[in-house]
Amino acid sequence: MSTEKSEAIVIRQADFSESSRVVTLFTREFGKISCLAKGAKRLRNAFEGSLDLLSECRIVFIRKQSAGLDLLTEAQLIQRFHPASKSLLHLYGGYYIAELLNSLTEEHDPHPELYASTANALVSLSSPQSPVAAIFRFELTILHEIGQLPDFRTCTICHSTISLDDQSRFWVSESGLICSRCGHSDYQQSAIESGTVAVILKLIESDIAKLDRLVISDRQSKGIRRILNSIIASILGRRPKTAALLKF
Ligand SMILES: [Zn+2]
Numbered sequence: 001m002s003t004e005k006s007e008a009i010v011i012r013q014a015d016f017s018e019s020s021r022v023v024t025l026f027t028r029e030f031g032k033i034s035c036l037a038k039g040a041k042r043l044r045n046a047f048e049g050s051l052d053l054l055s056e057c058r059i060v061f062i063r064k065q066s067a068g069l070d071l072l073t074e075a076q077l078i079q080r081f082h083p084a085s086k087s088l089l090h091l092y093g094g095y096y097i098a099e100l101l102n103s104l105t106e107e108h109d110p111h112p113e114l115y116a117s118t119a120n121a122l123v124s125l126s127s128p129q130s131p132v133a134a135i136f137r138f139e140l141t142i143l144h145e146i147g148q149l150p151d152f153r154t155c156t157i158c159h160s161t162i163s164l165d166d167q168s169r170f171w172v173s174e175s176g177l178i179c180s181r182c183g184h185s186d187y188q189q190s191a192i193e194s195g196t197v198a199v200i201l202k203l204i205e206s207d208i209a210k211l212d213r214l215v216i217s218d219r220q221s222k223g224i225r226r227i228l229n230s231i232i233a234s235i236l237g238r239r240p241k242t243a244a245l246l247k248f
Pocket of ligand 1: 155157159160178182
Protein backbone atom coordinates (compact mmCIF):
# COMPACT_ATOMS: atom_id res chain seq x y z
CA MET A 1 0.00 0.00 0.00
CA SER A 2 1.22 3.49 -0.78
CA THR A 3 -0.07 6.94 0.11
CA GLU A 4 -0.78 9.17 -2.89
CA LYS A 5 -1.85 12.79 -3.37
CA SER A 6 -3.74 14.28 -6.26
CA GLU A 7 -6.18 16.89 -7.41
CA ALA A 8 -9.51 15.26 -8.13
CA ILE A 9 -13.06 15.85 -9.32
CA VAL A 10 -15.89 13.88 -7.72
CA ILE A 11 -17.79 12.01 -10.46
CA ARG A 12 -19.93 9.58 -8.49
CA GLN A 13 -21.01 8.80 -4.96
CA ALA A 14 -22.70 5.70 -3.60
CA ASP A 15 -23.67 4.66 -0.09
CA PHE A 16 -21.47 1.91 1.29
CA SER A 17 -22.69 1.52 4.87
CA GLU A 18 -24.52 3.46 7.59
CA SER A 19 -21.68 5.93 7.79
CA SER A 20 -19.43 5.46 4.75
CA ARG A 21 -19.54 6.15 1.05
CA VAL A 22 -17.77 4.92 -2.02
CA VAL A 23 -16.62 7.93 -3.99
CA THR A 24 -15.44 7.74 -7.59
CA LEU A 25 -12.97 10.49 -8.42
CA PHE A 26 -11.37 11.55 -11.65
CA THR A 27 -7.86 12.57 -10.62
CA ARG A 28 -5.26 14.58 -12.50
CA GLU A 29 -2.41 12.18 -11.75
CA PHE A 30 -4.06 8.74 -11.64
CA GLY A 31 -7.19 8.96 -13.77
CA LYS A 32 -10.33 7.43 -12.31
CA ILE A 33 -10.17 5.89 -8.84
CA SER A 34 -12.79 4.44 -6.50
CA CYS A 35 -12.24 5.17 -2.84
CA LEU A 36 -13.90 4.21 0.38
CA ALA A 37 -14.60 7.41 2.35
CA LYS A 38 -15.07 6.19 5.90
CA GLY A 39 -17.45 8.26 7.98
CA ALA A 40 -18.38 10.47 5.00
CA LYS A 41 -22.07 10.26 5.88
CA ARG A 42 -21.57 11.47 9.45
CA LEU A 43 -22.47 15.08 10.10
CA ARG A 44 -18.96 15.92 11.20
CA ASN A 45 -16.45 14.12 9.04
CA ALA A 46 -12.91 14.41 7.77
CA PHE A 47 -13.98 15.56 4.31
CA GLU A 48 -15.86 18.76 5.23
CA GLY A 49 -18.36 18.71 2.41
CA SER A 50 -15.70 18.46 -0.28
CA LEU A 51 -17.16 15.28 -1.76
CA ASP A 52 -20.26 16.73 -3.44
CA LEU A 53 -20.74 15.72 -7.06
CA LEU A 54 -18.32 17.59 -9.35
CA SER A 55 -16.47 19.33 -6.52
CA GLU A 56 -12.76 19.68 -7.20
CA CYS A 57 -10.54 18.85 -4.25
CA ARG A 58 -7.04 17.93 -3.15
CA ILE A 59 -7.06 14.38 -1.90
CA VAL A 60 -4.81 11.97 -0.06
CA PHE A 61 -5.55 8.28 -0.50
CA ILE A 62 -4.03 4.93 0.25
CA ARG A 63 -3.70 2.88 -2.87
CA LYS A 64 -4.52 -0.80 -2.57
CA GLN A 65 -2.11 -3.24 -4.18
CA SER A 66 -4.68 -5.76 -5.30
CA ALA A 67 -8.26 -5.41 -6.47
CA GLY A 68 -10.45 -3.52 -4.06
CA LEU A 69 -11.17 0.02 -3.09
CA ASP A 70 -8.56 2.64 -2.39
CA LEU A 71 -8.98 4.37 0.95
CA LEU A 72 -9.61 8.12 0.99
CA THR A 73 -7.97 9.72 4.00
CA GLU A 74 -8.21 13.46 3.23
CA ALA A 75 -10.13 15.72 0.88
CA GLN A 76 -9.73 19.49 0.84
CA LEU A 77 -12.16 21.49 -1.24
CA ILE A 78 -10.68 23.58 -4.08
CA GLN A 79 -14.02 24.57 -5.57
CA ARG A 80 -17.58 23.42 -5.71
CA PHE A 81 -19.50 23.01 -8.94
CA HIS A 82 -21.79 26.03 -9.30
CA PRO A 83 -23.92 25.62 -12.43
CA ALA A 84 -25.23 28.92 -13.79
CA SER A 85 -28.28 29.76 -11.72
CA LYS A 86 -31.74 28.66 -12.81
CA SER A 87 -30.36 26.79 -15.81
CA LEU A 88 -31.11 23.08 -15.85
CA LEU A 89 -29.02 22.69 -19.00
CA HIS A 90 -25.88 23.84 -17.16
CA LEU A 91 -26.66 21.50 -14.25
CA TYR A 92 -27.47 18.51 -16.47
CA GLY A 93 -24.38 19.23 -18.58
CA GLY A 94 -22.37 18.68 -15.39
CA TYR A 95 -24.15 15.38 -14.66
CA TYR A 96 -23.50 14.25 -18.23
CA ILE A 97 -19.78 15.06 -17.97
CA ALA A 98 -19.56 13.09 -14.71
CA GLU A 99 -21.31 10.10 -16.30
CA LEU A 100 -19.03 10.10 -19.36
CA LEU A 101 -15.89 10.26 -17.20
CA ASN A 102 -17.17 7.38 -15.12
CA SER A 103 -18.29 5.17 -17.99
CA LEU A 104 -15.65 5.89 -20.66
CA THR A 105 -12.40 5.90 -18.65
CA GLU A 106 -10.59 3.04 -16.91
CA GLU A 107 -9.36 3.06 -13.32
CA HIS A 108 -5.75 4.14 -12.76
CA ASP A 109 -5.37 5.24 -16.38
CA PRO A 110 -4.19 8.88 -16.18
CA HIS A 111 -5.37 11.50 -18.68
CA PRO A 112 -4.08 14.90 -17.49
CA GLU A 113 -5.35 16.64 -20.67
CA LEU A 114 -8.82 15.30 -19.99
CA TYR A 115 -8.61 16.49 -16.40
CA ALA A 116 -7.80 20.01 -17.64
CA SER A 117 -10.61 19.81 -20.19
CA THR A 118 -13.07 18.73 -17.49
CA ALA A 119 -12.04 21.60 -15.22
CA ASN A 120 -12.48 24.03 -18.16
CA ALA A 121 -15.91 22.62 -19.00
CA LEU A 122 -17.06 23.00 -15.39
CA VAL A 123 -15.94 26.64 -15.42
CA SER A 124 -17.98 27.20 -18.62
CA LEU A 125 -21.01 25.57 -17.01
CA SER A 126 -20.71 28.07 -14.17
CA SER A 127 -21.08 31.01 -16.54
CA PRO A 128 -24.49 32.08 -17.87
CA GLN A 129 -23.39 31.67 -21.51
CA SER A 130 -24.71 28.75 -23.53
CA PRO A 131 -22.85 25.60 -22.41
CA VAL A 132 -23.34 23.80 -25.74
CA ALA A 133 -19.85 24.44 -27.19
CA ALA A 134 -18.17 23.54 -23.88
CA ILE A 135 -20.06 20.23 -23.65
CA PHE A 136 -19.26 19.34 -27.28
CA ARG A 137 -15.61 20.22 -26.73
CA PHE A 138 -15.50 18.00 -23.65
CA GLU A 139 -17.09 15.07 -25.53
CA LEU A 140 -14.64 15.41 -28.43
CA THR A 141 -11.72 15.58 -25.97
CA ILE A 142 -12.75 12.47 -24.05
CA LEU A 143 -13.24 10.55 -27.32
CA HIS A 144 -9.77 11.65 -28.46
CA GLU A 145 -8.21 10.68 -25.12
CA ILE A 146 -9.66 7.16 -25.20
CA GLY A 147 -8.68 6.73 -28.85
CA GLN A 148 -12.24 6.73 -30.21
CA LEU A 149 -12.45 10.08 -31.99
CA PRO A 150 -13.27 9.56 -35.67
CA ASP A 151 -11.07 11.26 -38.22
CA PHE A 152 -13.26 14.10 -39.45
CA ARG A 153 -10.87 14.90 -42.30
CA THR A 154 -10.75 11.63 -44.24
CA CYS A 155 -13.22 9.17 -45.72
CA THR A 156 -13.45 5.90 -43.75
CA ILE A 157 -13.61 3.87 -46.97
CA CYS A 158 -11.31 5.43 -49.60
CA HIS A 159 -9.18 7.45 -47.15
CA SER A 160 -9.33 10.50 -49.38
CA THR A 161 -9.48 13.91 -47.76
CA ILE A 162 -13.04 15.05 -47.15
CA SER A 163 -13.60 18.31 -48.95
CA LEU A 164 -15.69 20.76 -47.00
CA ASP A 165 -17.74 21.42 -50.17
CA ASP A 166 -18.51 17.73 -50.37
CA GLN A 167 -21.86 16.33 -49.23
CA SER A 168 -20.19 13.86 -46.93
CA ARG A 169 -22.13 11.45 -44.76
CA PHE A 170 -21.66 9.99 -41.35
CA TRP A 171 -21.49 6.22 -41.34
CA VAL A 172 -23.15 5.27 -38.09
CA SER A 173 -22.03 1.66 -37.72
CA GLU A 174 -18.40 2.55 -38.41
CA SER A 175 -18.53 5.87 -36.54
CA GLY A 176 -16.80 7.66 -39.36
CA LEU A 177 -17.33 9.94 -42.33
CA ILE A 178 -17.75 8.73 -45.87
CA CYS A 179 -17.30 10.95 -48.89
CA SER A 180 -20.03 11.49 -51.48
CA ARG A 181 -18.33 9.08 -53.93
CA CYS A 182 -18.31 6.22 -51.41
CA GLY A 183 -21.82 6.86 -50.03
CA HIS A 184 -23.91 3.75 -50.60
CA SER A 185 -27.58 3.23 -49.89
CA ASP A 186 -26.85 -0.02 -47.99
CA TYR A 187 -24.95 1.81 -45.29
CA GLN A 188 -26.77 3.06 -42.26
CA GLN A 189 -25.81 6.65 -42.74
CA SER A 190 -26.98 10.16 -42.28
CA ALA A 191 -26.09 13.26 -44.22
CA ILE A 192 -23.81 15.68 -42.48
CA GLU A 193 -23.50 19.19 -43.77
CA SER A 194 -20.05 20.53 -44.53
CA GLY A 195 -20.72 23.46 -42.17
CA THR A 196 -21.28 20.97 -39.36
CA VAL A 197 -17.98 19.20 -40.07
CA ALA A 198 -16.28 22.62 -40.09
CA VAL A 199 -17.72 23.42 -36.64
CA ILE A 200 -16.59 20.02 -35.29
CA LEU A 201 -13.04 20.71 -36.54
CA LYS A 202 -13.11 24.13 -34.85
CA LEU A 203 -14.37 22.58 -31.61
CA ILE A 204 -11.45 20.14 -31.71
CA GLU A 205 -8.72 22.53 -32.80
CA SER A 206 -9.58 26.01 -31.46
CA ASP A 207 -8.10 27.53 -28.34
CA ILE A 208 -10.46 27.18 -25.44
CA ALA A 209 -10.59 30.99 -25.18
CA LYS A 210 -12.04 31.22 -28.70
CA LEU A 211 -14.87 28.77 -28.06
CA ASP A 212 -17.06 31.50 -26.58
CA ARG A 213 -17.10 33.21 -29.96
CA LEU A 214 -17.86 30.09 -31.96
CA VAL A 215 -21.32 30.39 -33.50
CA ILE A 216 -23.17 27.08 -33.74
CA SER A 217 -26.58 27.15 -35.42
CA ASP A 218 -29.42 24.99 -34.08
CA ARG A 219 -29.16 22.84 -37.15
CA GLN A 220 -25.41 22.28 -36.71
CA SER A 221 -25.90 21.66 -33.01
CA LYS A 222 -28.48 18.94 -33.74
CA GLY A 223 -26.16 17.39 -36.34
CA ILE A 224 -23.21 17.29 -33.92
CA ARG A 225 -25.43 15.96 -31.11
CA ARG A 226 -26.63 13.12 -33.36
CA ILE A 227 -23.09 12.16 -34.34
CA LEU A 228 -21.73 12.26 -30.79
CA ASN A 229 -24.73 10.30 -29.46
CA SER A 230 -24.11 7.64 -32.08
CA ILE A 231 -20.35 7.34 -31.36
CA ILE A 232 -20.79 7.25 -27.58
CA ALA A 233 -23.69 4.77 -27.72
CA SER A 234 -21.66 2.46 -29.97
CA ILE A 235 -18.76 2.45 -27.46
CA LEU A 236 -20.95 1.92 -24.39
CA GLY A 237 -23.52 -0.34 -26.05
CA ARG A 238 -26.22 1.98 -24.66
CA ARG A 239 -27.08 5.64 -24.37
CA PRO A 240 -25.69 7.42 -21.32
CA LYS A 241 -28.56 7.86 -18.83
CA THR A 242 -28.10 11.60 -18.54
CA ALA A 243 -27.96 12.13 -22.34
CA ALA A 244 -31.76 12.34 -22.44
CA LEU A 245 -31.57 15.44 -20.22
CA LEU A 246 -29.57 17.39 -22.78
CA LYS A 247 -32.15 19.18 -24.87
CA PHE A 248 -29.99 20.35 -27.72
ZN1 LIG B 1 -14.56 7.86 -49.93
